[in-house]
Each structure stands twice: as structure tokens, then as C-alpha cells.
Amino acid sequence: MKIKLLTIGCALALLAGCAPKDKTPKFASPINVTYATVVNQSTVEHLSYSGTVEAGQTIPLNFEGTGTVQKVYVEAGDNVREGQLLATLDKTDAKNMYEMASAKQKQAQDAYDRLKTVYEKGSLSEVKWVEMQTNLDQANSSLKIAENNLQKCDLKSPVNGVVGRRNIEPGMSSILVSKAPFEIVDIKQVNIKIAIPEKEIGKLKKGDDATFTVGALGGKEFSGKVTTVSPVADMLSRTYEAKVQVANKNQELMPGMVCDVNIDYSTDAKRLLVPYICVSKDNENQQYVYIIDKANKKVNKRIITTGQYFDKNLEVLSGLAEGDMVVKNGKEKLTDNCPVNF
Numbered sequence: 001m002k003i004k005l006l007t008i009g010c011a012l013a014l015l016a017g018c019a020p021k022d023k024t025p026k027f028a029s030p031i032n033v034t035y036a037t038v039v040n041q042s043t044v045e046h047l048s049y050s051g052t053v054e055a056g057q058t059i060p061l062n063f064e065g066t067g068t069v070q071k072v073y074v075e076a077g078d079n080v081r082e083g084q085l086l087a088t089l090d091k092t093d094a095k096n097m098y099e100m101a102s103a104k105q106k107q108a109q110d111a112y113d114r115l116k117t118v119y120e121k122g123s124l125s126e127v128k129w130v131e132m133q134t135n136l137d138q139a140n141s142s143l144k145i146a147e148n149n150l151q152k153c154d155l156k157s158p159v160n161g162v163v164g165r166r167n168i169e170p171g172m173s174s175i176l177v178s179k180a181p182f183e184i185v186d187i188k189q190v191n192i193k194i195a196i197p198e199k200e201i202g203k204l205k206k207g208d209d210a211t212f213t214v215g216a217l218g219g220k221e222f223s224g225k226v227t228t229v230s231p232v233a234d235m236l237s238r239t240y241e242a243k244v245q246v247a248n249k250n251q252e253l254m255p256g257m258v259c260d261v262n263i264d265y266s267t268d269a270k271r272l273l274v275p276y277i278c279v280s281k282d283n284e285n286q287q288y289v290y291i292i293d294k295a296n297k298k299v300n301k302r303i304i305t306t307g308q309y310f311d312k313n314l315e316v317l318s319g320l321a322e323g324d325m326v327v328k329n330g331k332e333k334l335t336d337n338c339p340v341n342f
Contacts, residue, residue, distance in 0.1 A: 197239055
């Protein structure tokens, strides 16, 4: 009888050892999390470029006359007014020509005045009178030419602006100056020149808002609008030139300064977006998120594929759908099928 009882006990113990075990993971209390909802919406793309400040207007100035530079009155960087004298040529020859023309004009005028009375009395032939008139007209014309040549010895600014470059010194010949003696620039408004890659040229248009920062001014930010977009690409770089016009009231933006330009490009195409803080990477370098199962109050790990960044959001190419609830805060404590409070 004892042998039978022992045999039955061993059999029961063996059956108990062969029974399937409960493999469901045991979790502690639910973890508190916050979540974000996957949205499907249009986006604003930030286009970034390197730009260079250019003067709103650049005027190269040359002497109209020829001769030797006598005096230069301004330096590069000086503010000048319209009509201000910038430099002069040696006027010796021009003055002599003017004085000679002036003397001949006075002589012709005197002869005309004296013979006019004689002509009116009929004592001077018509031929002689026409000759007097012609002599006076020629003398007046010669005097105007001489006066104009004398004025051409003075180089004056045609506008209010700033001397951008000075390429002459006293004693130089105006004929031998290879570059314009002066460049006057207007920097009350400046242009920011940028090069646009071929794949992005269709995203820009006149009137777009732009912001830019200038490192030389401590990263100060400015704003302006796109005023020109060239329809022709550079043959070497295959980029298109665009310009952003900016008011420069304090004249702190100087031609040649380098800046970082940002232009926002809005598109009607919609994208699935999720806050980038929700996305993690596993040991296999795969991107994943935790999806909240609202009915069961659990989370499921989901492998996803992402695209571009848009501010604090990340574009989702696959793995999620609009309306999915994705864990935002508290995901560091989670595992697959973990219960959560949200």
C-alpha cells in the first residue's frame, strides 16, 4: 500500500513539473507618461544660405576732362553730398583756353554792337552784317566750350552717398587711371546677394520674407524681402542669384559683410509630424516610439522611418498614422506592453 502511494505521489510531482508556465511579464504599478498626437499638416521649410552685403547703388565716377590730378578732397568711407567737390585736375591749360575764348567773345560782341547801328541805318551791306552775326555766334559757342572744359576739371558727386573706393592720388594722370577714380555707394538701402541651388530655385519668389544675421555685428538679426530672383543660372556654379533688400537706417551694414540668410518656404503638401522628443533609437540604431493602446492602457514599441526636421517636429515617412498617441515624456522607463497612466 505504501508503495502505491509513493508511486502516485511521484506521478503527480512529475505531472506538475511538466505543466506549462505563465510567461506573461509581471509589471509593477503603471508608469505615468504624457503623450503627443501624430498630426497631418502643411509645413514651413526653412531655406538657409550664405549671403554677402552689397550697396543699394554703386556709381563709378570718372573725370570728363584730361590732365593731371591736382587735389583730392575725400577719403574712402567719407559721407558726401550731391554736388560736393571730390577732386580737381590742373586747370592751367583750361583756364588759358577759357580766357582766350572770353576775349574773342568780347571782341565779337563789341564789333556786333557797333555795327548794328550802322546796319540799321542802311550803311552796312547785308553780307557784312551776316558775317558779324556769324562771328558773334562762333565766339559765344567757343566760350561755352571753354567754360565747360574748365568745369570738367572738377569731379563732383552726383548723389548723396559714401565714398566706397578712392583710386587716385595727386600727380596722377587722369588718362592713366585704369579704374574709376571714385566709387560712390548708397547704403541707405542694401542688398543681400545669395546663390540659390537649382533644386530650390522654384521655392523662391519676389516678395518672400527673409531674415539674416551678421557675424561682424555680433550676430545681430535683420529682416527684408526678396526683390529679385534671376531666371538664368551661373554657367559654372549652376546656381541662381537672388537679392534681399534691407533698410539700413544706421548704415551699420557695410558692403562685403557676410551673413546667414533664412527664408521660410510654405507648401500646401501635408506631412505626418511627431515631436522629435518622442523618437528614440534602439541598440540596432532603429528609430522607434511607444504607441499608447488607449483601451488596454498599455504601450507598444513601434519602429518608424523619419524624414526632415520642421522646428520641434520630425517628419514621419512610415510606421505611424494620423491620430496615433505617442509617448512624449516618461518613455525612458518603458518597455513593450508596459501599463501606463496618461
